[in-house]
Amino acid sequence: MVYDVKQLELHVTHACNFTCEGCSHYSNHGHKGNITLEECEEWLYTWSKRIRPKVFTILGGEPTLHKDLSDILYMVRGMFPDPYTEIDLITNATGLHLHPKLPHILLATQANLAVSIHSIEHMNYVRKFKRGYEIAKDWKNGMGVHVEFWDFTNKEWIRQYKGYGDKMMPFEDENPKKSWKHCISKDALQLHEGKLWKCPPLAYLPMQAEKYNLSAKWDEYLKYKPLEVECTDEELKNFLNKKEESFCSMCPANEVEPYTKPDPTMPISYWENRNDNMGDVIRES
Numbered sequence: 001m002v003y004d005v006k007q008l009e010l011h012v013t014h015a016c017n018f019t020c021e022g023c024s025h026y027s028n029h030g031h032k033g034n035i036t037l038e039e040c041e042e043w044l045y046t047w048s049k050r051i052r053p054k055v056f057t058i059l060g061g062e063p064t065l066h067k068d069l070s071d072i073l074y075m076v077r078g079m080f081p082d083p084y085t086e087i088d089l090i091t092n093a094t095g096l097h098l099h100p101k102l103p104h105i106l107l108a109t110q111a112n113l114a115v116s117i118h119s120i121e122h123m124n125y126v127r128k129f130k131r132g133y134e135i136a137k138d139w140k141n142g143m144g145v146h147v148e149f150w151d152f153t154n155k156e157w158i159r160q161y162k163g164y165g166d167k168m169m170p171f172e173d174e175n176p177k178k179s180w181k182h183c184i185s186k187d188a189l190q191l192h193e194g195k196l197w198k199c200p201p202l203a204y205l206p207m208q209a210e211k212y213n214l215s216a217k218w219d220e221y222l223k224y225k226p227l228e229v230e231c232t233d234e235e236l237k238n239f240l241n242k243k244e245e246s247f248c249s250m251c252p253a254n255e256v257e258p259y260t261k262p263d264p265t266m267p268i269s270y271w272e273n274r275n276d277n278m279g280d281v282i283r284e285s
Contacts, residue, residue, distance in 0.1 A: 001233050003240055006187045008053035009200070010043075011035065012072055013061040014207065018092055018125075018264040019271060020118060022159045024185055025200045026208055027061050029165065030268045034066050037075070043194045044079040046229045050236060051196075053189075055086045064095025070105045077109040087111035092118070093132025096139075103139040112146045113139070120153050122263035157259055158184070160201055160251045164275040166212040170221060173253035180244035183251060195226035196239065202226075202247060221250045 014031035021028065056076055063069055069089075076087055089106070093115045096102065106113055115136050119125045133149075140147035162169045173179065180186060183199070190197040197203035202224050208214060209222055224247050227239045 002049070003051050003236060005051050005053050005189055005240060007055045007057060008047075008051065008189050008191055009057040009059060010040070010072075010076070010191050011060055011204075012040075012058055012063045012069065013066045014204070015065050016061045016092075017065065017094060017128075018062070018118070019266055019268060020264045021259075021262055021271070022157055022161070024160050025059075025061070026204050028268075028271070029208065029211065031061070031204075031207055031211070034068075035072075037068055037071055039194070040072055040075055043191055044075060046194070047191060047196070048079040050229065051240075052082065053080065053085055055088060056080055057088045057090060057188075059090040062092055062095060063089060064091050064093075064098055067098075069099060070101060073105050073109050073111055077111070083110070088114050090114045090116065091132075092116055092129070093136050094128050096132045096135045103143045103145045106139075106145050107143070112148065114148045114150055116150045116152060118152050118261060118264045122265065124265045125263055128265060152261070157261055158182075158252065158256050159259070160184075164271045166214060167275045168208065168212070168218075169215055170217055170250035171252040171254075171256075172217065172249050174249060175253035176244040176246055176248035178253035179248040179251045182253065183248065186243075192226070195228055197226045198224070198242075198245075198247070201250060218250075221247055 011025070013034045014027065015033070016027035019028040058072065058076065060066075066072070073087070073089065080087075087109060089111055091113065105111075113136060115133065117129070117133075136147050136149070139145040162171065171179075185199040185201065188199055190200055190203040192203045202221065203226070205218065205221060205224075209218065227236065231239070
């Protein structure tokens with residue numbers, strides 16, 4: 001049996017050229033690594049027999065940093081040929097110039113390009129973003145590519161974890177139902193390592209644990225078990241229907257003070273140094 005899902009996301013790379021504070025995918029922590037075409041084909045093939053996403057999202061990291069991005073787009077559409085599945089490629093646009101054939105492939109695969117805009121105030125960011133922005137506009141107006149510009153410049157952001165790097169801490173408000181209610185990733189099912197994961201913070205938390213000496217408070221969340229493709233139909237159905245669970249406690253349930261995103265081009269060393277003096281306070285809070 002094939003089950004419909006609202007959204008399925010695929011990280012084609014964990015690398016990102018920006019360090020947006022509070023990224024729920026931890027792409028602001030300098031992770032590296034790309035999915036291979038062989039992995040992509042295997043994961044997509046096996047799960048295309050089990051689920052059918054309404055929206056399939058290709059992202060990262062920054063997906064334009066993957067040299068085989070065009071092949072991945074063709075592969076996704078090949079596995080989900082039904083027009084029921086909308087394909088969205090989400091990018092910060094700074095690497096569009098690396099893929100001159102991409103507009104033709106977006107048209108051929110009937111995929112959408114979503115360009116995220118993170119600032120109009122930080123001039124270093126604006127300079128990096130301008131070329132990609134102009135390219136995307138040309139693809140939209142001159143070639144007919146479906147391009148959307150997602151304006152996050154005036155949005156107030158809510159942190160999904162406290163601190164940075166080895167100072168990072170879960171919220172643990174002890175109200176998973178309320179955390180689920182406010183969750184911004186509740187429909188962001190992840191296809192990672194050939195398995196289905198509930199959300200980005202859980203899927204990529206093991207990468208954080210490998211890179212940083214995380215607090216023992218993360219141990220319970222690192223015990224999360226994703227769904228294997230060999231699962232039964234009943235297990236898959238239960239997984240897709242499950243809402244809140246204990247792991248949701250890692251994200252905030254209570255009201256958290258919103259913040260305006262700082263300059264996304266700041267180097268990782270800036271965030272590490274910024275948190276050095278806050279570490280003990282964060283760990284004790």
